[in-house]
Amino acid sequence: MTTPAVEVDALTVHYDDVLALDDVTLRLAPGRVCGLIGMNGAGKSTLMKAVLGAVRPDRGTVRLHGLTPARARRSNVVGYMPQSEAVDWDFPLSVRDVVMTGRYGHLGFTRRPRRRDRDAVDAALDRVGLADLADRQIGRLSGGQRKRTFLARGIAQEARVLLLDEPFAGVDTTSEATITGLLRELAADGVTVLVSTHDLHALPELADEVVLLRRRVLRHGPPAEVLAPETLALAFGLDDSAGSGGAPSDGFRTALRQAQGAGIGEAHDDGSVR
Amino acid sequence: MIEWLVEPFTFGFMQTALASTLVASVTCAVLSCWLVLIGWSLMGDAVSHAVLPGVVLAYVVGAPFALGALVFGVLAVVLIGVVRDTGRVKEDASIGIVFTTLFALGLVLVSVTPSQTDLTHIIFGNLLGVSPADLVQIVVLGAVVLVVLLLKRRDLVLYAFDRVHAHAIGLDVRLLSALLLGLLALTCVVALQAVGVVLVVAMLIIPGATAHLLTERFTRMLVLAPALAAACGVLGLYLSYHLDTTPGPMVVLAQGAVFAVVYLASPRNGLVGRRLAAVRRRRRLAAV
Numbered sequence: 341m342t343t344p345a346v347e348v349d350a351l352t353v354h355y356d357d358v359l360a361l362d363d364v365t366l367r368l369a370p371g372r373v374c375g376l377i378g379m380n381g382a383g384k385s386t387l388m389k390a391v392l393g394a395v396r397p398d399r400g401t402v403r404l405h406g407l408t409p410a411r412a413r414r415s416n417v418v419g420y421m422p423q424s425e426a427v428d429w430d431f432p433l434s435v436r437d438v439v440m441t442g443r444y445g446h447l448g449f450t451r452r453p454r455r456r457d458r459d460a461v462d463a464a465l466d467r468v469g470l471a472d473l474a475d476r477q478i479g480r481l482s483g484g485q486r487k488r489t490f491l492a493r494g495i496a497q498e499a500r501v502l503l504l505d506e507p508f509a510g511v512d513t514t515s516e517a518t519i520t521g522l523l524r525e526l527a528a529d530g531v532t533v534l535v536s537t538h539d540l541h542a543l544p545e546l547a548d549e550v551v552l553l554r555r556r557v558l559r560h561g562p563p564a565e566v567l568a569p570e571t572l573a574l575a576f577g578l579d580d581s582a583g584s585g586g587a588p589s590d591g592f593r594t595a596l597r598q599a600q601g602a603g604i605g606e607a608h609d610d611g612s613v614r
Numbered sequence: 615m616i617e618w619l620v621e622p623f624t625f626g627f628m629q630t631a632l633a634s635t636l637v638a639s640v641t642c643a644v645l646s647c648w649l650v651l652i653g654w655s656l657m658g659d660a661v662s663h664a665v666l667p668g669v670v671l672a673y674v675v676g677a678p679f680a681l682g683a684l685v686f687g688v689l690a691v692v693l694i695g696v697v698r699d700t701g702r703v704k705e706d707a708s709i710g711i712v713f714t715t716l717f718a719l720g721l722v723l724v725s726v727t728p729s730q731t732d733l734t735h736i737i738f739g740n741l742l743g744v745s746p747a748d749l750v751q752i753v754v755l756g757a758v759v760l761v762v763l764l765l766k767r768r769d770l771v772l773y774a775f776d777r778v779h780a781h782a783i784g785l786d787v788r789l790l791s792a793l794l795l796g797l798l799a800l801t802c803v804v805a806l807q808a809v810g811v812v813l814v815v816a817m818l819i820i821p822g823a824t825a826h827l828l829t830e831r832f833t834r835m836l837v838l839a840p841a842l843a844a845a846c847g848v849l850g851l852y853l854s855y856h857l858d859t860t861p862g863p864m865v866v867l868a869q870g871a872v873f874a875v876v877y878l879a880s881p882r883n884g885l886v887g888r889r890l891a892a893v894r895r896r897r898r899l900a901a902v
Binding site for chain 1: 651701765766768769771772774775776778779780781782783784785826829830831832834835
């Protein structure tokens, strides 16, 4: 059996007294695209940060291609696309500047780019279709172009595992199709992609497998199986056996409405799913 | 006119003042590019005040000011972190508590230290009293700060822009943060004699904020901010000489005035430019 690209074993994370992840175990084979779904606060971002080694788990281990997160980071194994809200779009950097930061792990003390790095950046910009906008300040891009900028950074980094936090939020359908196509291409090249999203109707086309998270992994399987209405109801908080309180998030209601449009589930205004 | 320009710098003390103003302005301005982008203006305020007791103690025991400043700068940052992490106290409150307390400690130490004249200069600055030895220290520290900032500028920009990515590619984010805070403490020492503890923060914020209104490229900010600050330094000294006012605050006033002009007139981000663009948009819509 080949080494999994992502191997999360019995991972538990607390923020102060709040349990964010509870005994999460997850294996992804190389070259797979995995959708990560769940309500706000279900632990999607925490799981990604734990895979990056940016939060310290109370228990459990993470391995990326058999390496500890620290070694994986130093070997440029893992790339990360932040949520749009986490980015300062007024920051005085061009698209090319941002993509070049993907090369920093390959560079020396002062991170002075060489010919090879400039070529890698140009190739990545070409691939995501932003070559013409390379010198534009990042705040002057559309939502889809912004996401593609960070995707280009992961490509330039030559990361083997890409973690994408909400890559479809604020993105129009054309850009969404472009990003989906790019991620499938990357997966065909052997890159493993973990995508957190509220955008359920994009998943059948995008993902090989879907993880439904609510502090624990509730379901992990092919999109058709995990996105079945009765399974989604679990994450939606109608069945409280998973131990979570609180009302379902608006984001998830919207997502379910989208899923309804895609014929996956039927969401009603009272929050129930039939 | 020529006499107006030449006369002030026929005096030795004015030449020293000019040299120390230029070094302090440029060093602060380069660092300010990062501080305003990270959102560390308040941190600049805090560290610049908190170094005072360190500088006074260094004076008492005869150690270099830079050492005392560094120790208390680091102490301030650690204390701010400790107070903030107790949970109930928000970050701005913890910064406010720590730096004002340390500043007060500094003022008390000044009041009980013999030979107070030198030390009050640290609080309000005394450009005209910079000794040759002081100037050497200012130039050496300024050069160290500038060289480190320029060598590590790409890592520090990445730290300011996207810490998670910096972490993901194996950079030590905490080390970068500590480096920047250490450089901030040293920069405070560089600027102490020029404008004093109280006004250092102006030079640590205004040039970077002004440059950010003028350009969308960080590399250009790194040129614009020190250029503007140096020009304000010269302008402030001339005005202070001819109007017979105190020089350090005059330099800061010049920086504030330039910021105001840029804020109103910058083509893209200025108040006037944005209003005009809005008017043009409305006209275009009305014409359709």
